[in-house]
């Protein structure tokens with residue numbers, strides 16, 4: 463034990479070493495000191511490089527921090543619908559992306575009074591960029607598990623456009639969109655919805671776009687952004703407004719759409735367009751048909767299917783040929799084929815929301831079909847779904863229209879501003895489709911595909927009728943449409959697939975006023991037939 467006593471240790475430590483003749487304790491002291499200094503140096507190096515990383519490596523670090531922030535403050539899209547995570551796990555982080563170093567240079571004011579963006583740094587390179595590459599229709603970017611990265615041009619201004627890592631569309635820089643919209647100038651505002659302000663903009667390649675600047679709140683707007691980017695980015699259809707890309711910079715969330723140049727349907731139906739509406743009956747039917755095709759694609763052409771949740775007149779945009787394009791998918795929900803509904807917070811627009819969805823929160827595509835039925839009624843009548851300026855019995859469009867049809871006053875529901883009244887048959891066909899879409903029993907509502915068949919058949923019947931008018935004096939053709947038992951129209955006894963009457967209200971169901979109305983309508987539509995036609999069906 464004496465080996466370890468103090469005297470021995472002192473002796474050993476006091477011995478001189480070969481290093482400059484320094485004593486052992488001095489050498490040990492120097493070594494320990496150097497080690498401490500080295501450790502401290504390494505720690506400080508580590509901290510410094512972390513602090514620098516947002517500017518030196520903009521693609522990685524801010525992405526992480528913002529992602530955490532967003533997840534903390536915003537319920538994930540997938541809280542309501544697990545399918546989103548299941549199918550688009552990576553894209554769910556679409557909005558959880560990097561805040562570039564340039565964010566510090568941007569003063570943000572997205573209040574309604576002044577929604578201009580002021581860029582503090584005006585020395586950026588603002589060379590026009592080359593035309594944007596067409597977005598890919600593929601969604602492999604998401605499927606392959608790529609997350610969105612910050613484009614290299616971000617914060618630097620100018621530079622070529624970045625193709626989104628989602629596999630479609632572009633990631634626009636704030637500067638690009640600021641330049642396109644004149645700094646989000648008031649005079650470029652084309653509309654304002656619940657979640658943001660929409661601006662007309664012209665990109666450097668001369669493409670006219672609509673830029674929606676989502677309001678700076680962390681709730682529904684953030685959610686809306688994610689949904690649009692994840693869900694609608696993959697959608698391509700001539701009757702759906704195309705999302706071209708998006709911008710995520712700092713607090714900004716912007717969506718960039720194709721520009722639809724003739725306003726929205728609400729403006730044309732309820733705006734100040736004079737005594738005679740430019741929307742003729744045929745134009746209105748074309749708008750209904752186009753809208754039906756867009757919705758049919760969402761419901762029946764995609765997996766998981768998309769429930770729009772906010773079908774209404776202001777979300778139907780029109781081009782100069784009166785083609786309709788459904789817009790505003792911010793409330794959309796995904797629904798896998800194996801699920802018949804999702805339960806979600808009730809959202810939508812008063813007057814258009816299906817009763818069963820309003821009362822239970824259970825959502826599926828049949829809710830859209832109800833809203834679509836209300837929309838048809840609005841288009842036919844020129845009346846808003848709920849209008850408190852009208853007498854009590856006429857405030858609610860659906861109720862009023864049902865009563866009018868039930869009382870055999872169908873002709874009186876037509877918008878008085880339509881220049882040329884529709885034929886009784888065309889009117890009744892449109893009314894039947896509308897009434898079936900708003901059937902209180904959601905299961906009895908037709909699917910959108912069926913609606914299209916009904917409407918297109920209407921189109922043919924109208925043409926047929928006109929032709930008949932022209933040939934009124936000519937002899938009847940040998941081909942006849944027969945009235946079928948059960949209501950179906952047929953030609954040479956063949957059941958016409960998808961005809962309005964191929965799925966009829968059972969004769970003995972007539973317990974309610976509603977059911978009687980439907981039966982009366984079907985009777986009206988299918989009288990013992992006096993039509994003759996040589997037109998191919």
Ligand SMILES: Nc1ncnc2c1ncn2[C@@H]1O[C@H](COP(=O)(O)OP(=O)(O)OP(=O)(O)O)[C@@H](O)[C@H]1O
Nearest residue numbers: 652653654655656660672719720721722726776790
């Ligand atoms: N791609 C577009 N092209 C042309 N105009 C558009 C486009 N997108 C939106 N708008 C215009 O901007 C308006 C506001 O659109 P937005 O989708 O924000 O709101 P909304 O549908 O009217 O209301 P909310 O979002 O509250 O339901 C639209 O009604 C339309 O007139």
